Amino acid sequence: MAxxxxxxxxxxxxxxxxxxxxxxxxxxxxxxxxxxxNNGEQSMLSILHLSDLHLENIxxxxxxxxxxxxxxxxxxxxxxxxxxxxxxxxPKLIPYxxxxxxxxxxxxxxxxxxxxxxxxxxxxLNNLKSVLQEYRVHVMQNESKTITIxxxxxxxxxxxxxxxxRSNVPLAFKKxxxxxxxxxxxxxxxxxxxxxxxxxxLMAGHFHGGQIxxxxxxxxxxxxxxxxxxxxxxxxxxxQSPFYxxxxxxxxxxxxRVGSRPEITFHSIPVCSVTSEKTNSMSDTSKAAVAST
Numbered sequence: 001m002a003x004x005x006x007x008x009x010x011x012x013x014x015x016x017x018x019x020x021x022x023x024x025x026x027x028x029x030x031x032x033x034x035x036x037x038n039n040g041e042q043s044m045l046s047i048l049h050l051s052d053l054h055l056e057n058i059x060x061x062x063x064x065x066x067x068x069x070x071x072x073x074x075x076x077x078x079x080x081x082x083x084x085x086x087x088x089x090x091p092k093l094i095p096y097x098x099x100x101x102x103x104x105x106x107x108x109x110x111x112x113x114x115x116x117x118x119x120x121x122x123x124x125l126n127n128l129k130s131v132l133q134e135y136r137v138h139v140m141q142n143e144s145k146t147i148t149i150x151x152x153x154x155x156x157x158x159x160x161x162x163x164x165x166r167s168n169v170p171l172a173f174k175k176x177x178x179x180x181x182x183x184x185x186x187x188x189x190x191x192x193x194x195x196x197x198x199x200x201x202l203m204a205g206h207f208h209g210g211q212i213x214x215x216x217x218x219x220x221x222x223x224x225x226x227x228x229x230x231x232x233x234x235x236x237x238x239x240q241s242p243f244y245x246x247x248x249x250x251x252x253x254x255x256x257r258v259g260s261r262p263e264i265t266f267h268s269i270p271v272c273s274v275t276s277e278k279t280n281s282m283s284d285t286s287k288a289a290v291a292s293t
Contacts, residue, residue: 021212021256025059028068029261033235033244034268035201042270043150045182046073048105049265051080051205052248054116055092057255060262062095065249066102072266076107079137080205080246081114081161081186087124090131097135107147109137110156114186114206115163116252140184142168144176149271153179157199162187163206163223173197180271188231188245189224191238201269202243207232209247213259233260 048069077100083093100109111132113125120128129139138145140158147154155176160166167190173181181199188204210217210232220227226245233247247263 021254021258022059024257024261025057025251025255027261028060028064028249028264029247030068030264030266031234032266032268035242035270042272043152045107045149045154045269045271046075047078047182047203047267047269048072048074048076048103049078049080049203049244049246049267050249051186051203051246051263052082052114052208052250053084053093053096054082054248054250054252055084055089055096056086056250057252058250059255060249062099065096065264066099068264069103074103074105074266076156077103077105077109078184078203078267079109079111080184080203081112082116082205082248082250083114083128083132085116085119087120087127090124090128093128093131094135097132097137101135107149109135110145110158110184111137111139112158112184112186113139113141113161115161118161118164118166140172141166142171144172144174146175146177146179152271152273153177154271155179155181157181157183159183159185159190161185162190167193169194169197180269182269183243187224188243189226191241191243192225194241195239199241199243200272201267202241203246203265203267204243205246205248207245207247208251208257209233209245209260209263211251211253211257211260215259217259233263 132139141160144155144157157172159172183199183202185204187206207220216230217232233245235244246265247260249262
């Protein structure tokens with residue numbers, strides 16, 4: 001009888017735990033990152049950053065996403081990888097892309113791929129890329145695109161996935177011009193190898209904020225030096241260059257979160273004038289404020 005009661009209590013506790021952990025996947029946090037610079041006159045670029053949709057395990061519908069972002073100023077959209085890892089899920093991406101296209105962001109939508117995307121076979125990966133491109137998403141694999149904001153050049157630099165050994169930083173920076181460097185990548189660990197390539201701001205994902213933290217995400221230690229130092233979410237800097245790690249929108253494995261939440265991020269980034277032959281870096285004098293809702 002006592003054993004039966006203990007088993008029942010254990011089952012009840014487990015049920016409550018998993019219910020609350022699943023409920024966490026529906027409680028979206030919205031973070032607003034405001035970076036300021038002392039490098040003189042500047043324009044501001046407002047970026048919507050989404051990462052790690054993991055469409056096999058996502059609790060946020062396209063309509064809910066739109067409701068969360070509809071009142072925010074958005075100049076550009078950054079998608080930092082891990083959309084899905086099964087070919088049958090590709091159609092599920094389309095409703096989300098339709099909502100993002102409706103925003104009509106002035107400077108476009110840019111994306112990099114993540115380690116889960118590269119699970120797809122070649123034809124399926126090409127299909128994923130084609131769907132993204134069909135909805136006006138610039139898919140960047142070690143390449144850059146230069147835009148101009150109020151006469152100031154801004155390099156949007158997409159570095160391919162570091163975790164799967166696809167990063168090529170020199171190639172990604174090859175066609176950049178002196179100006180503000182904004183980097184998109186999936187695995188933020190790449191920042192540790194970018195000493196010779198200055199960036200003004202970098203956005204990434206990959207770690208899900210641990211997804212399941214107890215109380216720290218010890219299970220991420222195998223994922224590189226950043227994770228071993230518990231640098232798995234939020235705003236950080238490396239050699240005075242700021243970078244941000246999103247907790248992502250979806251989940252891998254079980255559709256649960258403990259000690260983390262799905263995230264939508266808005267970044268406000270200064271675009272500075274070029275003051276020398278070298279790329280002007282706002283990061284030398286930048287400050288950032290973080291607001292969470």
